[in-house]
Amino acid sequence: MDFRDCFGRDPEGVWRAPGRVNLIGEHTDYNDGFVLPFALAQGVSVAAARRDDGVLELRSLQSPDPVRVTDAKPGQVSGWAAYAAGVAWALREAGHEVGGASVLIDSDLPQGAGLSSSAALECAVALALCDLYGIEVPRPELARIAQRAENDFVGMPCGIMDQSASLLCAEGHALLLDCRSGLSAQVPLDLTGLSLLVIDTRAEHELVDGGYAARRAACEKAAQVLGVAALRDVEDLAAALRVLDDPVLRRRTQHVVTDDHRVQAAVGLLRAGAVAEVGALLTASHLSLRDQFEVSWPEADVAVEEAVRAGARGARMVGGGFGGSVIALTPVDREERVRTAVTEAYADRGWEAPRFIDAVPSVGARRVS
Incomplete structure (x- = not known):
């Protein structure tokens, strides 16, 4: 500079x-x-x-x-x-x-x-x-x-x-x-034998535009219907889903409550040194973001699928959604396979090649x- x-x-x-x-x-x-x-x-x-x-x-x-x-x-x-x-x-x-x-x-x-x-x-x-x-x-x-x-x-x-x-x-x-x-x-976050690989899908996102704000508004509406300050306060998810008539609000609530639980589970695994086991939580989170919160995008879904198929322990989209990156938890000896699999899958679909970043906790x- x-x-x-x-x-x-x-x-x-x-x-x-x-x-x-x-x-x-x-x-x-x-x-x-x-x-x-x-x-x-x-x-x-x-x-x-x-x-x-x-x-x-x-x-x-x-x-x-x-x-x-x-x-x-x-x-x-x-x-x-x-x-x-x-x-x-x-x-x-x-x-x-x-x-x-x-x-x-x-x-x-x-x-x-x-x-x-x-x-x-x-x-x-x-x-x-x-x-x-x-x-x-x-x-x-x-x-x-x-x-x-x-x-x-x-x-x-x-x-x-x-x-x-x-x-x-x-x-x-x-x-x-x-x-x-x-x-x-x-x-x-001890990554011995593992790597956290960021896959920039090259699908840019712009969160100031409506999708992110709409999701937030839906969560606020669901909390209001349920009579809680925020969805964090939902204690009985099954009962909450029965109260919500709107299927969109049910999906949004299910994602937020279950992802909050996944955070706690991941913390327990990290503190126990079972870092590789966090991978399954990452993939579960992605499926919830894709199906319940509906903020994923095609390039992210393909990156997650191909990364897991190539040997990653788990992967998910990161950020607010509608574009951006995926993170994959990968054994070091399978990282190159993951990079190759995602790159080839993008090429097969005529998409711009992904960009990879080694994510080192800093x-x-x-x-x-």
Whole structure:
């Protein structure tokens, strides 16, 4: 990142925030449930310096057009810059005195792959602005501020998982996060003899458009009908399904409740060192996301099927759905077979070749210089 070429001066620091993969527990976050993400080695880096004129000047090495923002309000900034501008807005809304800054952004996360590049951008910018202006915010609170930027400034009704994962994850661990209380615990993720392979299906997703919001609205409606604060509070699934007349609401509820249970089961297996056995939970989660929550897509379904057929212990789509990536838990000696099988299946269908990323549980957001 050549900061001087862009802004004519050296940066005051560089901050980096990782993308994430959610091992299991999808669409449970905004239902106040449990999730189990881990941070990737790939992420978003931000070099920044203070400005005295109140302007937030944003440049990205992945985009040719700089953006200059002054005290922007929701709806006034669009595209990638909205995530960064939204963080400055949300910090001010939380009572923190944040002024101008020159910000240069670089990323090695594939956009549209469902690996939370937006939350990584938010968290890197949040850390940079806090450091530049001497603001101390506990990380769980900073995750909430970044989430508000995405919810209220960008207009994407995401849960708290992505920002929490980017800020709180530890190397070699997954993060068990209670999305209602905000409490979290580090769970060892020992991959000895195994690998976690991200398969970017090259079907890009865009969650600001209606499908994600529709699923969230359905969950809220189901909770209202059932008389609970959120679907996390459903204790008797069979009884709840009898109450719900709408077959769509029944399917949505069944996925959320069972995936919440799968998170707890996965945590038990990881703590017992039975990591390979988590694979069956991954595949079960994918089938539920495909059939009950209806957010999968053809490239993901083929990737899961072919990965398991080629020897993966299990696989599932990750992220909000409608495009993005699949994660496969694979014995190391079968990883190449999995890559080949998925690639050949895509070629047979005339699809763009998938992209593969080794998913190594990594450290959370930090200042790097």
